[in-house]
Amino acid sequence: MIDTSAQSTQPDQLGQLLMLASSNLPIGSYTYSQGVESAIESGVVSDEANTLVFMQDYLVLAVIGYELPVLGLIMLALGQGNDALAANLAHDYHASLESKEFVLESQQLAQAMVSWLNEVLSLGIPAEIPEDGYLPLFAHIAQHWQLPLAQSMTTYGFAQLENMVLAAVKTVPLGQMAGQRILWQLQSDLGAQIDAVSTNIQHTFDTLMTSPDSLEDQDVQQLCQDLYETLNISNNLPNLAILSSMHEEQYSRLFRS
Numbered sequence: 001m002i003d004t005s006a007q008s009t010q011p012d013q014l015g016q017l018l019m020l021a022s023s024n025l026p027i028g029s030y031t032y033s034q035g036v037e038s039a040i041e042s043g044v045v046s047d048e049a050n051t052l053v054f055m056q057d058y059l060v061l062a063v064i065g066y067e068l069p070v071l072g073l074i075m076l077a078l079g080q081g082n083d084a085l086a087a088n089l090a091h092d093y094h095a096s097l098e099s100k101e102f103v104l105e106s107q108q109l110a111q112a113m114v115s116w117l118n119e120v121l122s123l124g125i126p127a128e129i130p131e132d133g134y135l136p137l138f139a140h141i142a143q144h145w146q147l148p149l150a151q152s153m154t155t156y157g158f159a160q161l162e163n164m165v166l167a168a169v170k171t172v173p174l175g176q177m178a179g180q181r182i183l184w185q186l187q188s189d190l191g192a193q194i195d196a197v198s199t200n201i202q203h204t205f206d207t208l209m210t211s212p213d214s215l216e217d218q219d220v221q222q223l224c225q226d227l228y229e230t231l232n233i234s235n236n237l238p239n240l241a242i243l244s245s246m247h248e249e250q251y252s253r254l255f256r257s
Contacts, residue, residue, distance in 0.1 A: 013145065016145050017152070017155045020156070020159065033167035034164050036164050036168055037167060038243040040171050040172055041247075047172070047174075048174055052182045059157070059161060063157050063160055067160070067235075068153045072153055072198060072205075073089050073201060073227055074139035078139065080209065085223060088220045088223075089224060090136035090139075094136075098235070098240070101245075101248055105134075106133030109133075109134040110130035110134045110136075110137045113130070114129075114130045125140075158190065165183045166179070168182070208226055
């Protein structure tokens with residue numbers, strides 16, 4: 001079982017977390033804007049103030065409201081040896097991606113990460129793991145390296161936010177200091193909530209997995225539903241999906257999503 005509060009990060013774990021946070025190596029996520037470029041084209045994002053508002057909404061609704069809980073739950077399921085639950089959560093995540101671009105982004109990032117893991121670290125990632133995209137693969141890597149839950153979630157969240165800010169700096173355009181101010185505020189917002197979020201995920205997982213109904217023959221899909229409902233997590237973000245769909249036909253663009 002993963003302890004979300006008492007673990008300290010060892011030097012080798014810190015290096016692993018920094019590698020996972022990089023938008024350049026090993027996966028090149030800087031080629032994606034996660035909807036930012038379309039938001040700029042549509043006028044939703046045009047200056048420092050509304051860029052910060054847009055990204056704070058993304059942080060609360062998409063990252064903290066959905067992706068980090070799913071990431072944490074997959075890690076916890078893997079840590080308990082419940083591969084069926086981890087796989088079901090991964091399938092749900094993949095199905096939740098609401099546009100063709102988001103699906104391709106997730107799959108392409110996963111394939112890039114697999115290439116790095118296999119060719120540089122010789123891990124031999126099973127073929128089925130990256131099929132559901134980047135977030136489930138990230139969870140597998142973090143659990144394989146026994147990285148602390150809260151730090152893993154922070155790393156994933158920061159990587160998402162930094163990449164979006166870089167896209168805005170290049171495309172709005174924003175000055176470097178404006179981008180740094182935005183990123184500093186976003187990482188502060190993330191840091192202020194991450195302990196509570198990770199603790200809530202751990203507590204909910206432990207409660208449901210130790211309940212009388214959490215037997216080996218329990219319906220895994222029902223357990224996923226119970227986890228979603230108890231944690232109140234959802235990826236229903238129609239405006240973001242519309243922006244992503246608009247980007248697919250955007251006349252001129254720098255990014256792949």
